[in-house]
Amino acid sequence: MKRLLFATALLTSFLSQAQTAEEIKAEMAPKKDSIAAIQGRVDALQSQLDALPGWKVGAFGTIGGSLSNFNNWFAQGLPNNSSGTIGFTVNAFANQQEEKFFWRNAVNINLSWVKLDDKDDPTDDDGFREATDVFNISSLYGRKLSDKFAVSGLGEYRTTILSNFNDPGYLDLGVGGTWTPVTDLVVVIHPLNYNFVFSNEDTIFNSSLGAKIVADYTKKLGAVSFKTNLSMFQSYESGDLSNWTWTNSFAYTLWKVIGVGFDFGLRNNKQETLNYIVNNAPTPDPTATFDTIDNELQTYWTFGLSYSF
Numbered sequence: 158m159k160r161l162l163f164a165t166a167l168l169t170s171f172l173s174q175a176q177t178a179e180e181i182k183a184e185m186a187p188k189k190d191s192i193a194a195i196q197g198r199v200d201a202l203q204s205q206l207d208a209l210p211g212w213k214v215g216a217f218g219t220i221g222g223s224l225s226n227f228n229n230w231f232a233q234g235l236p237n238n239s240s241g242t243i244g245f246t247v248n249a250f251a252n253q254q255e256e257k258f259f260w261r262n263a264v265n266i267n268l269s270w271v272k273l274d275d276k277d278d279p280t281d282d283d284g285f286r287e288a289t290d291v292f293n294i295s296s297l298y299g300r301k302l303s304d305k306f307a308v309s310g311l312g313e314y315r316t317t318i319l320s321n322f323n324d325p326g327y328l329d330l331g332v333g334g335t336w337t338p339v340t341d342l343v344v345v346i347h348p349l350n351y352n353f354v355f356s357n358e359d360t361i362f363n364s365s366l367g368a369k370i371v372a373d374y375t376k377k378l379g380a381v382s383f384k385t386n387l388s389m390f391q392s393y394e395s396g397d398l399s400n401w402t403w404t405n406s407f408a409y410t411l412w413k414v415i416g417v418g419f420d421f422g423l424r425n426n427k428q429e430t431l432n433y434i435v436n437n438a439p440t441p442d443p444t445a446t447f448d449t450i451d452n453e454l455q456t457y458w459t460f461g462l463s464y465s466f
Contacts, residue, residue, distance in 0.1 A: 216249035219418030221461025237276040244269025267291035290317040309335040325356040345371035367392040400426040408463035418463025424455035
């Protein structure tokens with residue numbers, strides 16, 4: 158009888174708790190709907206604010222890094238070593254939006270360093286070496302023909318800054334049209350664009366006339382900031398002189414201006430590939446040409462703490 162009473166009491170307690178949990182969930186449901194509705198109204202007001210004339214400035218990026226040290230860790234090939242990686246990205250903008258024109262300026266920087274010091278090898282390099290080196294700055298001016306279309310001029314400069322500054326460097330100058338279907342999306346199509354290429358290796362790198370296409374989407378939704386940018390140049394002279402770069406940045410704010418972020422980029426540039434094979438590869442091939450090489454896809458990614466302001 159005692160066991161039966163105990164089992165009955167235990168079952169009753171369980172059902173009571175389950176019922177209570179269901180009641181709590183039922184009370185939470187309308188509150189969640191209310192929060193979503195409030196956030197929707199806030200986002201709508203933010204969109205109206207973003208559309209107002211005047212200057213808008215901001216920046217966000219990612220900081221990543223790690224350090225490690227091993228002594229007598231014989232399970233690995235280098236039992237005594239110290240290693241580390243340090244990197245950061247910056248995505249900054251200053252945009253002016255007026256009734257009859259707009260002026261959009263942006264800069265993207267992605268730098269990182271890496272080191273691996275084998276303590277048993279006194280001849281190895283024990284310092285940090287550059288690993289990722291990306292610098293891009295652009296300025297787009299448009300005179301509006303309507304709310305969504307404008308005639309525009311674009312200047313964009315790309316290079317590395319840790320090493321081989323402006324070797325190569327790329328400067329695009331062109332005119333054409335810009336389409337802005339929504340506030341945060343900009344699509345640039347410039348059929349008249351000259352791609353200036355600066356390099357000491359003038360037998361591989363060449364400037365040419367072509368078409369420039371840029372698509373940029375930058376958005377902040379609550380705690381999430383993200384930016385994606387595709388920049389393409391199609392040479393009228395030769396496909397070997399064409400190139401494109403696609404960069405993406407995501408940041409999620411956890412506390413005030415600090416959060417977690419992720420950046421990745423893709424790039425295709427046959428001139429850079431040929432220059433690496435001819436001059437910088439571990440086993441250089443001075444006889445290589447555009448026709449004999451495979452145009453490898455270039456990639457990078459960074460993960461770490463993020464910041465925004």
